[in-house]
Amino acid sequence: MAIEEARMEVRDKLYIGGSWVAPSNAETLEVVNSATEEVIGTVPAGTPEDIDKAARAAAEAFPAWSATSADERAKTLLRVQEGLVARTPELATLIARELGMPFTLSNLIQVGLPVMNFYNAAQIVGEFKFEEEVGNSLVVREPVGVVGCITPWNYPLHQIALKVAFAMAAGCTVVVKPSEVTPLNAFVLADIFDEIGLPAGVFNLVTGTGPVVGEAIAAHPLVDMVSFTGSTRAGKRVMELASGSVKRVALELGGKSANVILEDADIQSAVPAGVAACYINSGQTCSALTRMLVPRSRLAEVEELVVKTAETYTPGDPFDAESRLGPLVSAVQRDRVRGYIRKGIEEGARLLTGGEEPPEGLEKGYFVRPTVFSDVRPDMTIAQEEIFGPVLSIIPYDTEDEAVEIANDTVYGLAGGVWAGEKAHAEAVARRLRAGQVEVNGGGFNPLAPFGGYKQSGIGREAGSFGLEEFLEVKAIQR
Ligand code: NDP
Secondary structure, eight states, X not given: OHHHHTOOEEOOOEEETTEEEOOSSOOEEEEEOTTTOOEEEEEEOOOHHHHHHHHHHHHHHHHHHHTSOHHHHHHHHHHHHHHHHHTHHHHHHHHHHHTOOOHHHIIIIIIHHHHHHHHHHHHHHHHOOOEEEETTEEEEEEEOOEEEEEOOSSSHHHHHHHHHHHXXXXXXXXXXXXXXXXXXXXXXXXXXXXXXXXXXXXXXXXXXXXXXIIHHHHHOTTOOEEEEESOHHHHHHHHHHHGGGTOEEEEEOOOOEEEEEOTTSXXXXXHHHHHHHHHGGGGOOTTOEEEEEEEGGGHHHHHHHHHHHHTTOOBOOTXXXXXXXXXXXXXXXXXXXXXXXXXXXXXTOEEEEOOSSOOTTOOSSSOOOOEEEESOOTTSHHHHSOOOSSEEEEEEESSHHHHHHHHHOSSOOSEXXXXXXXXXXXXXXXXXXXSSEEEETTOOOOTTSOBOOSGGGEESOBSHHHHHHTTEEEEEEEX
């Protein structure tokens, strides 16, 4: 780890209109290594003035970029993909430091997914039918315009790629504001755009805080659409500001997803997979399956296996091969999660393992113990609110109808899981869940499947062909 820590990343320019330009003021934001609490870099704290410049550059670039052929745009995206592949070790190291995900996983997920997204966007746009005949109309799909992208810290480059690759594939130009907590990887992406000679203004990067730079994007009259991923609270604010100019809004927000284990499920498979689906990225995953719904008759058996599994998630240094659980991203996030653990105990849930105290020997860094509660009631805070940490809530139920009712009884609807003896049975229950993604008997993540939520988990879908359509307007030409 010492070698990785040695390098200080100082980024003092913003990428606007095809060049690295000085920000409008000298203030900077510090980036902290979540495992060591040391400052590892600084980035500009942008202002609304910087967003104005970036939005103008993107608007100027739009006519020419939107007129390029789909094949030309696909070729550009593949060059970005190659650039990401070439810089995978650097990016995986950077994200492991900024965010704290164990390095091996960071390599596979935090860089692997963006690589795949640029590739998928290129393939999909190459085959996409932009025109169709409906009676006497020619229906054409056109890029929506300038897209403002506001992204979070939990899968930082993946969230940027889902927006940027598909918006650019559609023919849109973009202004990106990454999370202030994990902004460094976005600069590497901008370096790649610069190196491949992307036309000026197609991709613009402005770092800064949400309330300043994020709000300036959402309110800017030259931004035609805002694509946001993050908390439901900030998403609501973005929507409010976007309404001023009736922008299109895509929101990918929080979740409190249920993993419904049915009476006849294979517990030996369902439980380890269920714990993994909750603890991935230290629980900082919007689609994490954080509520495990268990038939009361099998509660004791499930509890025993959950605890055994949870205790194999050894917290530790992201660069130590033995670590299965990295730190949380920041002190704020660690304190929020500890607060939820305290709340769970106060409200009467039964703590099976973990707890509020830092893991032994890991007092420095934003570590939280892998935690499991049982006898969680559906109305408890830890069953209703998104915790975003390694905290699993086991909720017992008596009938299948009750399980479905509990699964659907939150303001969210992002994801879910169902486990049953027969796949058909699990699928039937999956259809009853009000959520955008449901995995059945551990069905694997599909990067081409539409991703997004029902209810307060958001509006719209990312990834695959649905993710491309998100950035298209529809025009009917009658003839
Ligand atoms: P935020 O929603 O605040 O952050 C996400 C992005 O939105 C960041 O780029 C942030 O900027 C920006 N932002 C913040 N406020 C505004 C605003 N008023 N207008 C425009 N943009 C804004 O999430 P937090 O980092 O505060 O995390 C809080 C909780 O949100 C987590 O505990 C988790 O429950 C949830 N969350 C969900 C995510 C998901 O994938 N669905 C991702 C991240 C968080 P800035 O750079 O200043 O942070």
